Amino acid sequence: MRIIGGLFVLHFFIRKIVQGILLLLITSAAAFFLLSSAGSDAFTSLRENPQVSAAAIEKLRASYGLDRPVIERYGSWLASAARADLGDSFYYQVPVAQLVLSRFWSTAILAFAAVGIACLIAVSLSFLNARFRSRTLSAFTDGxxxxxxxxxxxxxxxxALAILVYGAITSVFWLSAISLSVPLVALLLAQFNQSLNDAMREDFVRTARAKGLSETAIILRHAFRAAINPALTLFGLSLGALLGGSVIVETVIGRPGIGSLTVIAVRNRDIPLLMGVMIIVSLAVWAGNTLAEVLQFVNDKRLKAQEGE
Known part of the structure; x- marks a missing residue:
């Protein structure tokens, strides 16, 4: 049995690694060709400057390889990326990997805080709904x-920006985290509340009641485990939207991170920087989905062990 379990785990990680590689290849190729076909690049705006000659602009473009065919440029970029070299940013003139990673951790901490806030609200309200079964509380949750x-x-x-300006809350970090968490609260609350209500109708809950367990103990020790898997799936799927939402939140509130960096890269047509952002975000989404699947697997094993008792 241990050998079979080990083979299953090995197969799972091989499958996830292959999926991750395919995701990076497809995402990078699509992004590179779309960005390259936009009809302009980081040096297009120089043509409006009468002091810069067309020959100087073309020489500058050639120094960055922008005069080569798109397929050739993508091949060179892919070969460098395979060596963990994402090139230099046109705008910042620093290595892309260094720049993106420094901003990514800022956004990652923000995203973790947003997830924590969303989970706290969703789990608390779902627990109260399952425990007290109040129509008023249910209507409040639906609202x-x-x-x-x-x-x-x-x-x-x-x-959130208005709150910051008027000084009701002065922490840019927590305002950004709360703003980022709002849509996730709706998703997790809807899913977890429904899953928990469904779990409370299962046979194991009736068995637990027959053993004399309190409603609170039944919910926390039994129903939560059965209800959490759909929420984990939703978390994995919503991670990309969470990172994407940071573009708006960080730009409006003025917090430096991967979102505001993306806006700067788009504004300056910085293809290497945009590609770096795309790769790091894709890796983060892949890692989040993998983590969600691992947690689901662990929770399933606990549920089976619990049912066997």
Whole structure:
């Protein structure tokens, strides 16, 4: 049995690594060709400067390899990326990997804080709904889901900016985290609340009640484990949206991170920097999905062990 379990784990990680490589190849190729076909590059704006000759611009483009065919440039970029060399940023004139990683950790910490806030709200309200089964509380929960899910992120960010300006909350970090967490609260609360209600109707809950366990103990020790897997799946799927949402939140509130860096890269047509952002974000999404699947697997084993007791 241990050999079979070891083979299963090995197969899982090989499959995830292959998926990760394919994801990077497809994402990088699509991004590179789309960015290169935009019809302009980082040096296009120099043509508006009468003091810079066309020959000087072409020489500058050639020094960065922008005069070569797109396929050849992508091949060179891919070969360098395989050696962990993402090139230099056109705008910042520093290595892309160094720049993106320094900003990524700032956004990653922000994303973890947003996930923590969303989980705290979603789990707390779902627990209260399952424990007390109040129509008023259920209506309140549905209202939060509706409002949080339907409010555009730009509106949330502008509201947070107004709070910052008037000094109600002075921490840029926590305002950014709260703003980023709002749509995730709606998703996790809707999913976990429904999953927990479904779990409370299962046979193992009736068995636990027959043993004399309190409702609180039943929810925390039994129903939570059965309800958490769909929420983990949703978390893995929403990670990309969470990082994407940082573009709006960080730009509006003015917090440095991967989101605001992306806006700067787009504004300056900095292809190496945009590619670096795309790769790092894709790796983060892949890692998040892999972690969610691992946690689901561990939770499934615990559920089976619990059912066997």
């Amino acid at each position: 939060i889901i509706l409002v949080f899910a339907s409010t555009p992120r730009i509106v949330i960010s502008l509201f």
